[in-house]
Amino acid sequence: MRPNEMAAILHTDPWTVRLGAAPYPVPEPGEAVIRVAAVGFCGSDGHDFDTACKRPRIPGHEFCGTIEAVCGESPFTAHDRVAVDPVIRCGRCPPCRTGQENMCTSVKVYGCLGNQPPGGMAQYVKVVMDNCLPLPAGASFTHATFADPVAVALHALEMCGEPKGRACAVFGAGTIGLILGQLLMRGGARVIALDINAKHLEIAAGLGMEALDANGDNPLPPLSVDVAVELAGGQAPTLDWAIQSAKRTALIVCVAQRPKGAWIPYPAVSRKELRLRGLYAQRRQNFKDAVAMIGNNELVLDPLISGAFGLDDIEQAISCFRSADSVKTILLPNAGAYGGQEEVKASFAHTPSRAGQPRPAYPAMRGRG
Numbered sequence: 001m002r003p004n005e006m007a008a009i010l011h012t013d014p015w016t017v018r019l020g021a022a023p024y025p026v027p028e029p030g031e032a033v034i035r036v037a038a039v040g041f042c043g044s045d046g047h048d049f050d051t052a053c054k055r056p057r058i059p060g061h062e063f064c065g066t067i068e069a070v071c072g073e074s075p076f077t078a079h080d081r082v083a084v085d086p087v088i089r090c091g092r093c094p095p096c097r098t099g100q101e102n103m104c105t106s107v108k109v110y111g112c113l114g115n116q117p118p119g120g121m122a123q124y125v126k127v128v129m130d131n132c133l134p135l136p137a138g139a140s141f142t143h144a145t146f147a148d149p150v151a152v153a154l155h156a157l158e159m160c161g162e163p164k165g166r167a168c169a170v171f172g173a174g175t176i177g178l179i180l181g182q183l184l185m186r187g188g189a190r191v192i193a194l195d196i197n198a199k200h201l202e203i204a205a206g207l208g209m210e211a212l213d214a215n216g217d218n219p220l221p222p223l224s225v226d227v228a229v230e231l232a233g234g235q236a237p238t239l240d241w242a243i244q245s246a247k248r249t250a251l252i253v254c255v256a257q258r259p260k261g262a263w264i265p266y267p268a269v270s271r272k273e274l275r276l277r278g279l280y281a282q283r284r285q286n287f288k289d290a291v292a293m294i295g296n297n298e299l300v301l302d303p304l305i306s307g308a309f310g311l312d313d314i315e316q317a318i319s320c321f322r323s324a325d326s327v328k329t330i331l332l333p334n335a336g337a338y339g340g341q342e343e344v345k346a347s348f349a350h351t352p353s354r355a356g357q358p359r360p361a362y363p364a365m366r367g368r369g
């Protein structure tokens with residue numbers, strides 16, 4: 001690595017994800033540079049990795065860390081711990097002005113495929129300061145990587161309506177399913193989690209959900225639920241199952257994305273007068289509420305963490321992420337070879353750096369205390 005470079009994960013053509021180097025990000029007015037403490041892999045990263053990309057890019061949208069540098073007026077001081085909302089909204093278009101900013105017509109997401117700004121799978125990342133939320137003292141960095149999926153689950157919860165006394169089925173006990181299941185239970189719903197993976201079902205059962213094995217040897221049991229949430233997406237048969245399992249006039253909430261031309265068993269939708277709701281990303285208020293909930297330890301997140309790795313262990317991290325049993329794989333970009341030892345469950349004020357490790361030459365910021 002050259003002096004002005006940092007360690008970063010690069011997704012390169014064709015279908016390769018490896019450790020590389022990238023220039024230190026330089027903040028522009030209104031931006032902050034974050035020293036990334038932890039970054040989660042999301043299901044959408046898997047879809048992105050499976051796609052060829054034209055230029056090397058830095059992935060990762062579920063990240064948090066400490067303020068390293070800012071450009072212009074800032075409410076932050078050096079080393080402030082922050083969670084970063086990965087969704088950049090313009091604030092001016094009609095959806096933004098009517099409180100539906102998740103549908104912003106020029107929405108950008110850090111670290112996603114396409115013409116999007118670099119993500120958090122690097123030692124440093126620059127972000128719009130407005131997207132940084134102070135992290136409560138009670139939130140560890142590893143838990144804070146869940147802020148985005150918790151925000152999506154909170155957005156889905158709004159769509160599910162009043163949970164009290166209702167039977168809700170979540171089809172797919174991955175990260176969002178396991179979080180949404182907890183939120184629905186807190187609201188007084190009976191929650192049934194369906195998955196084809198024994199490990200995911202074990203976690204769901206451990207969290208108090210009724211866990212149902214839906215793999216090929218175990219045909220879908222007859223269910224009659226008020227709300228069915230589809231979380232697997234892609235070509236998975238879960239949307240079909242959700243529609244089969246719904247009682248008359250039930251609500252189907254489609255959280256996961258499906259490809260163009262995806263098939264819907266329409267006769268059942270019509271015959272049972274089902275209501276289908278799509279969902280896209282999350283709103284800023286969802287993200288704020290998610291950070292507060294994580295700070296108050298209102299959700300059980302540790303069983304969802306399948307492994308945490310330094311940048312130099314990217315191959316292990318990818319195989320953990322790709323394994324069928326994994327729920328959430330986390331990278332600690334400034335741990336291991338690039339910084340101090342950081343425990344998976346550690347809650348700390350500032351990521352330690354290894355003595356003598358080069359740091360970018362950002363103008364000095366005054367720290368707190």
Ligand SMILES: [Zn+2]
Binds near residue numbers: 043044062149
């Ligand atoms: Zn995500």
Ligand SMILES: [Zn+2]
Binds near residue numbers: 089091
């Ligand atoms: Zn907008």
